[in-house]
């Protein structure tokens with residue numbers, strides 16, 4: 001049997017677009033978190049593993065890191081609870097899975113993958129997603145364990161100011177593996193002070209996440225309602241399919257988001273030739289990437 005040709009793997013992760021964190025003391029640990037996420041995905045890719053495994057591994061690291069708005073450390077709803085959204089997509093097969101408004105799963109990206117691989121559905125929400133988690137052996141976590149002291153303090157300050165904003169730090173990953181296959185995943189606690197039951201762009205395939213070997217792997221961040229209105233991830237992937245470079249496609253996509261719906265956000269993207277791209281129309285978007293040089297680069 002002829003071995004399939006290999007190409008250089010690439011991985012890009014993001015830790016969300018928005019305003020720079022008001023606590024500059026978290027800058028270094030946030031960068032470190034992004035680097036660890038990249039390293040976890042790269043360990044898989046550099047050994048010939050699948051892009052799908054790499055994006056799941058990278059997102060799990062960020063879900064476990066309390067400095068990011070996903071898994072533990074998620075933004076709180078108006079009721080002071082955590083409701084998590086996540087999705088994952090395999091560019092080789094166009095299979096995808098997602099979960100929304102989940103309260104008791106520490107790594108919703110893995111539950112999204114289970115929806116993709118072990119159910120006939122694409123998106124499960126709330127109690128139904130939780131009972132599916134138990135069915136496939138994903139243990140429940142105490143919802144209180146997902147609430148960090150920092151998010152509780154922020155919740156109280158923003159509730160007093162009656163302000164609802166994108167929770168800083170939705171996370172995501174996009175990758176190409178050595179066989180040239182693409183995958184993307186995204187995970188979030190959503191907007192701080194969101195109404196219980198509100199679902200943003202993150203679990204909506206084509207809005208928060210998209211992957212197709214024929215175009216690009218994309219993970220978005222920002223104001224979910226606006227991102228859904230323009231199906232941002234699919235738009236960016238389509239720009240690559242139409243001939244734009246990933247860097248151009250990312251810039252065009254955020255320009256369109258701002259122009260059409262006055263949306264604030266950003267995205268990361270990997271094209272079929274392995275070129276990474278990212279862009280944001282917010283003040284900041286934390287991100288890290290690794291590719292040909294085998295070195296993790298990170299920026300806030």
Ligand code: GLY
Pocket residue numbers: 166170188189190191199200201202220221222223224225
């Ligand atoms: N982009 C995350 C959200 O709006 O829920």
